[in-house]
Amino acid sequence: MKSEELIIDVSTLSHWLQEKRPVTVLDVRPIEQREEWAIAGSVHADIYDKLKSGDQHVFDDVQLRHDQPVVTVCAAGKTSLIAAELLRQKGYRVYSLKGGMKEWNFAFDTAEVILGKVKIIQVRRSSKGVLSYIIGSDDEALVIDAALDPQVYMDLAKANKWTIKYVTDTHIHADYLSRTRELAQTSNAKHLLINTAGVSYPFTPINDGDRLKVGDAIIEIIYSPGHTAESTSFKLGEDALFTGDTLFTDGVGRPDLKANTDEVITRAKLLYHSIHKLLSLNPDTLVLPAHLASTIPLDGKLIAGSIKDLKNKLQMLTFAEDEFVDYTQSRIPPTPPNYLTIATLNKQGSYEGYNPADLEAGANRCAIA
Structure with missing residues (x-):
């Protein structure tokens, strides 16, 4: 069998998983x-060193099902090809994932929710736990935190007969390259950012309390610093709240990136007050964050929770300010x-000369749980 016949691409595996x-x-x-990071639902065999050393008996004690295909995965798709060939010799129907986890970095699916006359599409990058959104009403749309190739959002908008009117980021991201500026250029949408955003490219400033009209939808800007100095949330009426990395469904944003000890304390206090400003809103408001702390199964299920549910679920949301500050400092991940x-590249608005797959490889570490 030729090596190319042992290969499956990310798109095909994504469809298999989405189709269950x-x-x-x-x-x-x-x-x-x-x-660090893995494909949701995958199993692990601790055989990497044996594969690299050429051990032909590496799968002698590994039990896999013969009645379904096997897809082997490594970092970049080379060692997994060795594994696939060995499994094929044992009679398995097997494929190696082309490009490995570096390419799986871009695997995504979508989930949807309709709130009145507004449709929200949650675009979910599985391996990074990254969430972006298209909010559509009538024939217009707003995209928040574009994290994939602009064509993804253009195609979704076209399928729903929307014109992308606005694009924005909730903050300057540090774990993936924002595609928002590219999307603005591709779609001719107006690129919005909070007025304090420290970027080196032109944008249309928005301010705390401003309101955007997207079709029949009204979206209010809520300045919510703490995770970063420019962190911003977006409130869709009384129905939904797009919280960026301020408040997740399984934790809160970390306040320490690019900060010294004193700055971390200051930002943790800002984060506390921002979160409680959001928690004071209608308890039935749906919280739609920019991340999940773990990988996302390609199951099409919306990642969201009401303010009321999050208050009951996350003990840290009940802490007093000092306790919250101490807790966040004690739980900061790598x-x-x-x-x-x-x-730096997100501040510049360009990643020309860099390979996103190389830069973005690895776990999402923006959450404190």
Whole structure:
């Protein structure tokens, strides 16, 4: 069998998982890489060193199902091809994921919710736990936190007969490259950012309390600093709240990136007050964050929770200010890979000369749970 016949691309595997087709995704990376990030629902075999050394008996003690295909996965698609060939010799129907986890970085699906006359599409990058949104009403749309190629959002807008009127980011991201400026240029949409955003490219400033009209929808700007100095939330009437990295459904944003000890404390206090400003809104308001702390199954299920539910679910939201500040400092995760480079490029509004797959590889680490 030719090596190309053993290969499956990200698009095909994504469709298989979305269609819930029986498949075993076998991760053959070192355990420390898997603990960083992985394909949701995959299984792991700790055989990387044996594969690299040419051990032909590496799968002798590995039990897999023969009645469904196996997809092997490594970091870049090379070691997984060795694994696929060995499994094929044992009679398995097997494929190696082309480009490995670097390419899986761009795998996504969507989920939808309709609130009155407004349709919200949640675009979900599975491996990074990254969420972006298209808010559509009548024939217009707003895109928040574009994290994939602009054509993804253009195609979704076209399918819904929307013209993208506005694009924006909730903050300057540090764990992935924003595609918002590219989308603004591709769609001719107006590029909005909070007036304090420290970027080096032109944008249309918005202010706390401003209101945007998108079709029949009214969206209010809520300045919510803490995770970053420019963090901003967007409120859709009494129905939905797009919280960026301020408030997640499974935690809150970290206040420490690019900050010294004193600045972390100051930002943690800002984050506390921003969160409680959001928590004071209608308790039935749906919170739609920019991240999940873990990988996202390609199951099409909306990631959201009402303010009331999050108050009951997340104990840290009940803490007093000092307790909250202490808690966030004690729970800060490792810094995201390449975060200084990514944040710098996002401020510049261009990543020309860089490969996004290389920069963005690795776990999402923007949440404190």
